[in-house]
Amino acid sequence: MPIILAIESSCDETSVAVCDNGKITANVIANQTIHENYGGVIPELASRVHQQNIVPAVQQALTIAKVDKKQLDGVAFTQGPGLLGSLLVGVSFAKSFALALDLPLISVNHMQAHILAHFIDEPKPKFPFLCLTVSGGHTQIVLVKDYFDMEIVGETLDDAAGEAFDKTAKILSLPYPGGPLIDKHAKEGNPLAYRFPEPQIKELNYSFSGFKTAILYFIRDHQKENPDFIAEHINDICASVQHNIVNILLNKLKKAAKQYHCKEIAIAGGVSANSGLRSALLALKDSLGWNVYIPKFEYCTDNAAMIAIAGYHKFLQGEFVGQEVAPMARMNF
Template sequence: MTPEQPPILAIESSCDDTAAAVWAGGRLASSVVASQRVHEGWGGVVPELASRAHQRLIVPTVKTALEEAGVPLAEVGAIAVTYGPGLAGSLLVGLSTAKGLALGLGIPLIGVNHLEGHVYSVFVDEPHPAFPFLCLTVSGGHTLLTLVREGFVHEELGRTRDDAAGEAFDKVARLLGLGYPGGPHIDRLAASGDATQFALPSPRITNHKSRSVADFSFSGLKTAVRYTVADAPEAAGMAPDAWLEANRADVAAAFQHAASEALVGALSDAVRQTGVQDVAIVGGVSANSGLRAAAQEASGAEGWTLHMPAMRFSVDNAAMIAVTAAFKWAAGETDDLSLGAEPSLKL
């Protein structure tokens, strides 16, 4: 990755955000995200609605990114695009657009793994980690702890066995009668709650049969919240709605605390096991204030260096795709037009 690279236009459409960004002169020149509000009434992303929205939004989003960067399309040197994991229809919209641009301009196409994009989101801004570094990826679809080496080599140290952290936040928010997406709602509510009022199990599972630092099971934590909300009102002699209104913030705080402590505890153990002192937390859940506070406290107490992308680069965006593509292009990695969507791709 060098400042001498021609501009890279990046496209991200793996789920329900249509995004485009331009990387030029060794820095981020623009980043545009068009969010889809059509899913809010459904309590989750509807794949068919997402792909239709991408079709409407992708051309104006790309045009806006180029205009904000001050880069004419004719000056773009490569097109980067997410090819997986994600929703099949959504990925195909981005891939089709990227391939058409690359073919029409006669320039390289660079496919980017969405999860690698999150990992490399810590390189959008300074300061950034040195290789190797530990990376905890926490999002709506993924919870993964890896040791990241140069050359896009990732050693898995742990992952969720069922629900991803972000998925658990959404499901718990639904149990508490909150809106979608659940993470921001729980984060705001937990700020006024007392996490000690309810004892919830840790989602962390120590795997004694493998080299994993730890695996996670967020479905168990979610189920514990469900039983608490279902059983506690009767024990307290209260109507369910009245009990939930009185205790909603405390339940949210207890859930957020249990999730954050398990994730940060795994990071601390990974630092001790590997000796690697640079640590990154990326993905949409990295925007959670409880997780950020727990990680900052642990890094200060234990002496490791914490890197987290700015809030706008924690959620899905094309800036992370652009910077990852810059690394790949510098290493001579490009793709041809046979690049296909891989909805279930893993890191």
């Protein structure tokens, strides 16, 4: 019955979780509000705030889980991908903590952990399944054959869908983080009010750089005719942008499901919290006969619970790393 302490510090959330024999008993997330002043994450500031947050977050997680550090059996941590300075704080703390208590270290891939978040609670997908993993930095369709046997069958060739949401929000002068605000405005708007071109990318890959440019020109041209265009039509703009991004994502996912003869379908990553994406996916559940798996909101954005469940399964397989392990800004499956 292993008890795993997990640390996530890939971007701007300092998160610590405890997993007791496959059950998450604590999941602490310390957010960094300082980046709101700059309209995006400042890497140097993020790493400094991680240093301030990590010890209190660990203490709080152990207290919530009612676990003494001497009861721990292993320490899991995000090795990458992510911001190098942020990762360095988490990796260094995990190594020191494990060394002091003579505990094994468990390295976790951040993107794999997003997918494995589906194994925290019921219902859990059956292998093999397809997972659309969408975040600010990644957009991937992954064929999941086993816990750590995953194949990326489609991915973005340039920008991620989450970045398209964030850049659109910036164009609309919405405060950071803008993705959730687009979702909020979209609920009050007409998703068919405006149309945007869908990128014609071969196979199962994505591209959002041209889509972002199309939105920029669309706003610019309408503002020439009406300087108050954004203020007067903010809800319809957000609804239309969200509708188009969701369609782009799900059209490729439908193609992948058909190609791989798979009806076990999941989503993961920060953008999986988007209500438009969640609703559209559930609508396909009945029409296509899919078994759909959508994580709880708390497991969509960056969190240590997903690192903990991944670390738990790695512990069972005896997959440990040594003290020479280093953070990796880019990290393949």
